[in-house]
Amino acid sequence: MNPIINVINNRTSLRKFSKVPVSELHKKTIIKSAMRAPSAGNLMLYSMILVENKDTLEILSRSCDEQPFIKTASFALIFLVDYQKMYDYFADNNFHSYCLEQDQKAVYPGLSDLLLGSQDAMAAAQNSVIAAESLGVGSCYIGDIIENYELHRELFNLKDLSFPLSMIVFGNYPDNYKPKIQSRFDEKYVLFKEKYRSLSSEELHDMYRENEAKFQSNNPFEAKNAAQVIYAQKIGSEFGLEMKRSVNEIYKRWLEAGYKDE
Ligand SMILES: Cc1cc2nc3c(=O)[nH]c(=O)nc-3n(C[C@H](O)[C@H](O)[C@H](O)COP(=O)(O)O)c2cc1C
Numbered sequence: 001m002n003p004i005i006n007v008i009n010n011r012t013s014l015r016k017f018s019k020v021p022v023s024e025l026h027k028k029t030i031i032k033s034a035m036r037a038p039s040a041g042n043l044m045l046y047s048m049i050l051v052e053n054k055d056t057l058e059i060l061s062r063s064c065d066e067q068p069f070i071k072t073a074s075f076a077l078i079f080l081v082d083y084q085k086m087y088d089y090f091a092d093n094n095f096h097s098y099c100l101e102q103d104q105k106a107v108y109p110g111l112s113d114l115l116l117g118s119q120d121a122m123a124a125a126q127n128s129v130i131a132a133e134s135l136g137v138g139s140c141y142i143g144d145i146i147e148n149y150e151l152h153r154e155l156f157n158l159k160d161l162s163f164p165l166s167m168i169v170f171g172n173y174p175d176n177y178k179p180k181i182q183s184r185f186d187e188k189y190v191l192f193k194e195k196y197r198s199l200s201s202e203e204l205h206d207m208y209r210e211n212e213a214k215f216q217s218n219n220p221f222e223a224k225n226a227a228q229v230i231y232a233q234k235i236g237s238e239f240g241l242e243m244k245r246s247v248n249e250i251y252k253r254w255l256e257a258g259y260k261d262e
Contacts, residue, residue, distance in 0.1 A: 007134045012179040014138025015069045017171025022074040026135045030170065033131030034077070037123040045117035046124055046165075047082040049156055050075060056155065063151050064144035064167070065239045073169035078145060079125045081117035083109045084161040091261065108258025109161060111251070121165045132170055142167040147239060149246040160257040163250045183210065 001009075022030075034048060051057060052075045061070035070076070087109065099106045125141070132139045145152065145167035152164055184190070189199060189207040205212065208226060215226035223229045234240055 004130075004134070007130060010181070011129070011133045012138075012181055013140040014171065014173065014179060015140055016174055016177060016179075017069070017072050017074060017138065018174045020172050022137050022170055022172055026132075026137055027075060027170075029135060030128050030132045030137065031077070034124040034128035037120070037127040039120045039123070040116050043086065044120060045081065045083060045086070045113075046121035047080045047085070047162060048124070049078040049080065049164075051078060059151075059155065060142075060145075060167070063148045064142050065147060065242075067142065067144065069140075070142060070169055072171070074171040076142075076167055076169045077125075077128060078156065078164045079121040079166045079168070080158070080162045081114060081121050081165045082162040083113055083117055084159045087161050087258065096261075106258065106262070109254065111255070114251075114254055118165055125166050125168055128168060136173065137170055138173050139168050139170045142169060144239060144243070146250070147242045147246045149249050160253040160260075163254070 031048065031050070035044075039045070051060070054071065057071045057073060057076060060076065061068050064070060096106055129139045129141075143166065145164045149163065152158065156164070158164070185207050189203065199207065208230075211230060212226040215223075215229055219229065221229055221232040223232060
């Protein structure tokens with residue numbers, strides 16, 4: 001099989017790392033591969049923060065919803081959506097006076113720009129994961145980096161237009177260890193031809209059938225069905241609420257950023 005497809009098909013998230021750190025060469029290759037990702041207008045509306053300091057990894061293992069394996073990683077890359085650099089460049093080069101001369105109101109980064117930067121950041125992030133896997137380096141996304149915004153802002157000296165969208169932890173595989181490959185939903189529930197369509201109740205039960213089978217043997221939330229378990233584990237959970245609070249603060253600062261300079 002094509003070696004890249006083989007890497008994609010055999011990749012799993014790794015949450016148990018060898019004590020042997022990732023080599024400098026592999027680390028550099030992973031970072032360079034992230035930077036080769038496509039980028040809107042080739043403006044690279046993201047930045048990465050390389051975290052190797054064990055104390056910082058320890059803090060992150062607590063602030064990202066108590067996930068102790070984070071501190072055992074060789075390093076982490078935090079992918080920031082970053083308009084700060086471009087905005088500072090505009091400000092340094094008198095975009096305000098240009099707008100006045102053109103009789104235009106100054107326009108500041110909006111949620112559309114935030115989403116465009118997010119597309120850039122995630123393209124880079126996934127490139128790093130695939131590059132790592134191809135080198136025999138394991139990785140795991142940490143979505144919980146969008147929690148505790150104020151703490152992470154302070155910890156990493158972030159600005160209003162640079163915030164952490166995703167984090168990936170990297171490390172070598174322990175000897176003779178490879179996590180089980182997780183199944184995916186059936187393609188017919190993920191790939192729609194030409195137009196989106198809503199799924200019927202029967203199709204939804206079928207789509208979630210593995211969760212429903214597990215629910216019969218494991219019901220930690222006094223739930224009445226598998227859907228209620230997923231709800232309780234995800235959007236209705238304590239971490240889900242913290243994510244919402246934290247991201248609302250990110251959006252607020254982002255949308256207010258330019259207006260503060262007027
Ligand atoms: C956006 C995103 C956020 C994730 N956040 C976490 C996380 O905080 N902790 C974790 O252990 N795994 C996290 N994962 C990994 C998923 O749990 C994992 O991809 C999924 O269970 C499928 O397993 P696989 O990657 O081994 O195929 C995340 C994955 C993605 C794409």
